[in-house]
Amino acid sequence: MTTATLRTAVVIGCGATGTSVALALTGAGVEVTLLDDDPRATAEAVALGAGTAWTPEHPPADLVVVATPPSAVVDALYRAQSQGLGHVYTDTAGAKDVIVSDAELRGCDLKGYVPGHPLAGPDAPGRADADATRFTGRIWTLCPYETTPAWALRTLDALIEACGAQRLDLSPQIHDRVVAELSHAPHLVAAVLSSRFADSSLGFLGLAEQGLRDAVRTAGGDPWAWGDVLAHNAGPVADVLDRIAGQLSRAAAILREGDESAPLELALTLEEGRRGQAALDGTGDVRTPRDASAAGRV
Numbered sequence: 001m002t003t004a005t006l007r008t009a010v011v012i013g014c015g016a017t018g019t020s021v022a023l024a025l026t027g028a029g030v031e032v033t034l035l036d037d038d039p040r041a042t043a044e045a046v047a048l049g050a051g052t053a054w055t056p057e058h059p060p061a062d063l064v065v066v067a068t069p070p071s072a073v074v075d076a077l078y079r080a081q082s083q084g085l086g087h088v089y090t091d092t093a094g095a096k097d098v099i100v101s102d103a104e105l106r107g108c109d110l111k112g113y114v115p116g117h118p119l120a121g122p123d124a125p126g127r128a129d130a131d132a133t134r135f136t137g138r139i140w141t142l143c144p145y146e147t148t149p150a151w152a153l154r155t156l157d158a159l160i161e162a163c164g165a166q167r168l169d170l171s172p173q174i175h176d177r178v179v180a181e182l183s184h185a186p187h188l189v190a191a192v193l194s195s196r197f198a199d200s201s202l203g204f205l206g207l208a209e210q211g212l213r214d215a216v217r218t219a220g221g222d223p224w225a226w227g228d229v230l231a232h233n234a235g236p237v238a239d240v241l242d243r244i245a246g247q248l249s250r251a252a253a254i255l256r257e258g259d260e261s262a263p264l265e266l267a268l269t270l271e272e273g274r275r276g277q278a279a280l281d282g283t284g285d286v287r288t289p290r291d292a293s294a295a296g297r298v
Contacts, residue, residue, distance in 0.1 A: 006158035014045040018067030019130035022050035028162035070232040095232035096172035136164035180236035
């Protein structure tokens with residue numbers, strides 16, 4: 001499928017995600033050219049074997065992948081379409097609803113644009129985490145429009161196949177609710193929790209058990225990249241944080257009241273947490289949404 005429908009591609013943005021996409025496509029035999037506002041980033045990605053630097057002499061590519069931070073996607077998409085860089089366009093940003101709306105308001109050509117997001121961890125400006133296998137076995141969400149033509153989706157199918165990922169179609173709104181619950185809000189909670197230890201002594205931190213270290217591990221992501229993503233998924237993330245804050249406030253009130261029923265009331269919350277942890281552990285063998293039970297909520 002890849003060689004038949006995807007022979008050439010342009011990747012805009014040579015961070016960890018864009019370079020990983022380029023490496024996967026190059027490994028699948030696709031001719032990849034690279035664009036980045038920072039010439040050094042392009043040169044480093046070229047040195048890694050991700051492709052060659054784009055020049056105006058290149059004909060329109062089968063696919064253009066916009067792998068920039070969310071705040072830059074619409075500008076990059078509009079500019080690429082204005083220059084006629086390709087026939088089909090997609091992006092990899094971790095938020096979709098605002099970008100989809102802004103692309104329409106900006107006047108982007110929506111016929112050949114298929115919003116996308118590979119669920120493979122946050123992007124990073126550097127290329128240290130770039131890896132051709134970054135997306136292997138991962139879900140790659142698409143948010144096609146009702147009018148998206150079949151030929152554009154076939155090109156995206158070839159991209160996802162070349163990256164070893166598995167396609168899942170979601171509406172932009174559902175996508176943003178899902179990542180708010182499973183990624184964005186948990187990251188911010190971990191960051192707030194770990195911020196309490198930023199200025200602690202080594203002697204104090206040496207007493208921390210592995211459970212705490214595991215709980216805050218995701219807070220180590222790039223702050224600017226994460227801030228951009230969170231701002232573009234503001235509403236759904238704020239909704240999740242409000243619910244978490246409500247649960248924590250209720251727990252604090254129970255502890256302050258000091259009633260005899262406090263252990264039981266706290267145990268109810270802790271039991272819900274235990275059930276959630278067990279449910280997450282139970283997804284270890286679930287490779288795609290098709291493997292999972294239809295029960296539950298989104």
